[in-house]
Amino acid sequence: MVPRDANYAESTRELSELLRAESLELFGVAKAEQESARAETEYSRWITAGHNGSMEYLNRHAEMKYHPARVLPGCRSVVVVAMNYFQPAGSAASGVGAGSDSGRIARYAWGRDYHNALGKRLKRVVRELRLRHPGETFRSFVDSSPLSERFFAEQAGIGFTAKNTLTVSSTYGSWFFLGEILSTVEYPPTPAQEGRHDECPRDCFRCGGACPTGALFAPHRIDATRCISYLTIEHRGSIPEELRPLMGNWIFGCDLCQEVCPLNARARITETSDFSGHRAGERIKLGEILSMEDEEGYRARFAGTPLLRPGRAAMIRNAAIAAANTGSIELLPKLRELTRDDNMVIREHARWAVDQLIR
Ligand code: B12
Ligand code: SF4
Ligand code: SF4
Structure with a gap:
């Protein structure tokens, strides 16, 4: 069992090793319990305004969005993982030329489905963690999570929420997917100064x-x-x-x-x-x-x-x-x-x- 009072470097080393073995270099840890009153108010205003359209599940998830323990009972930590998918324009080998008779695909979809690509990696990490810590619970999510992934990404020091509403990291910009491992282990949270030091230029929109x-x-x-x-x-x-x-x-x-x-x-x-x-x-x-x-x-x-x-x-x-x-x-x-x-x-x-x- 990971000691509850383990220091930051010690208890995150294992996570770091397992994630690196899956080529997942950027991750951070947020406490499951967060001050979320403002985010919750913003979220419910967003739903009330109908900005979710036909994505009815976003309404159903409202109660869980900022409360991981309602998703995984006893949850103490949210390990947020970022996976870079950036490729410059013109690099997609099988994409046809830029003729007027072609339709554009957003970058995140040029390759394999990230739900599988990131999902299978996180599942392997979770399987290993379960073997090593049989008394604890671990569960991974990618996108399908009822949690606000960007809220927890920010709390975990992955980056900040930019004016385009996406999370921007100092390593990848905004071109990355988010996934997370919820756990009953109390991992020390990533220190606030890591990755949260940035913001959009004041005059930029x-x-x-x-x-x-x-x-x-x-x-x-x-x-x-x-x-x-x-x-x-x-x-x-x-x-x-x-x-x-x-x-x-x-x-x-x-x-x-x-x-x-x-x-x-x-x-x-x-x-x-x-x-x-x-x-x-x-x-x-x-x-x-x-x-x-x-x-x-x-x-x-x-x-x-x-x-x-x-x-x-x-x-x-x-x-x-x-x-x-x-x-x-x-x-x-x-x-x-x-x-x-x-x-x-x-x-x-x-x-x-x-x-x-x-x-
Ligand atoms: C629904 C959804 C969408 C919707 C709504 C987009 C949106 N901006 O909310 C649509 C279909 C439009 C969409 C589009 C895209 N999406 Co999307 N989407 C989601 C999903 C499933 C839920 C997001 C959600 O609940 N939105 C509602 C808002 C209100 O809630 P929230 O963003 O979670 O919470 C915010 C508020 O609480 C707010 N907040 C807190 N305090 C305050 C205070 C103030 C003053 C304000 C204003 C706000 C505020 O900050 C929180 C964090 O940003 C997430 C995965 C997940 N489970 O979180 C992926 C996710 C956000 N999407 C993602 C991606 C990649 C995209 C696209 C880039 C895909 C594309 N190329 O077409 C576009 C980007 C468009 C854009 N500018 O956002 C990634 C983003 C990664 C990143 N780096 O940020 C995610 C995290 C999926 C993933 N697992 O990787 N998406
Ligand atoms: S919010 Fe971003 S992704 Fe959505 S239409 Fe506007 S530019 Fe495109
Ligand atoms: S305001 Fe400027 S810096 Fe911020 S997300 Fe938009 S374009 Fe990027």
Whole structure:
């Protein structure tokens, strides 16, 4: 059992060794019990304003968001782990060129699904910790956690919450995933001075200026229902017509508020082959997406990538919008065909795209 009063260096050495063995270099520890009144108030205002849209689980998770002991009874520590996924534009081998008939994919999805890539690493660490400390409980999460990962990342000294609402670290910028291990072990928290010494330049709000849909409507404030990431990945059904022309050629997620951020000058290229394997790539031909005939074909094409999440119909919807926004008139025959598709969402977006292209 890890001694409850062990000093910082001693009791984090084991964590550090196990995480490093999984190529996870950046982690920090936060106490499970935190002063969270302000964050909770902000969170409930956010939900009440409807900024979560159809992500109903965020409402259901509200009670747990800042209270790890409600997720793992007896939880004393949250070990927050960051995994770098940055690759510069133009580096995705399987991505097609930047032609007008291609749709953009957010960086985090160019390679393997991070839920697997980071999830399997944390699971192996947890398995080892359980063997070594049979009296204690350990549980890992990636993204699916009902906890506010960024809140605990900040408490664990990983970085600070920037005006684009993302956590920025002094090592990776904002291009990293978060995952965590909840434990009944009382690990000493990472000292506050490590990683929390930074903030956005006072006069900067470049991220807000670059956000095409106005989702980042004020510093630290995001309306998820206007965010291209939400619209293309999380949202099912029809995309509001007034937002469609603002979405450009993004067909899966969006990176604009990170690409313009001066703090990302510190980004380093990922060494994780999972993300540099380019399974989905940086861009995909819109014609390829529009021609996907069934869910099985779609699943086979994007197996193991985050692109599985929205599924075929939502991706065809996204590609139809991008085709209209990029003036891809060569796709008109395909889009006309899709106006007769069985799926109502596909039909409606194909019709809209045809109207945009012929007017
Ligand atoms: C829902 C969700 C989304 C939504 C909402 C985004 C958002 N900014 O909240 C949508 C679908 C839009 C989205 C988009 C993206 N997401 Co997302 N998302 C989540 C998820 C599942 C929950 C976040 C949440 O609850 N949001 C609601 C807000 C209100 O709560 P919160 O951010 O957790 O808590 C904050 C408030 O309490 C606030 N707060 C506290 N005190 C105060 C005081 C004041 C004055 C204010 C204003 C706020 C405030 O600070 C807390 C920490 O930031 C997390 C994973 C997780 N379980 O946490 C990933 C997560 C945040 N997403 C992630 C990523 C990578 C993205 C994208 C970059 C993907 C992409 N390229 O398309 C974009 C980025 C868009 C953006 N600018 O945020 C990463 C972020 C990593 C990082 N470095 O920060 C996470 C952590 C997933 C992961 N495991 O790696 N996402
Ligand atoms: S991801 Fe894109 S749409 Fe969403 S807040 Fe950032 S810039 Fe705006
Ligand atoms: S663009 Fe400027 S304001 Fe926005 S997150 Fe980066 S440093 Fe902060």
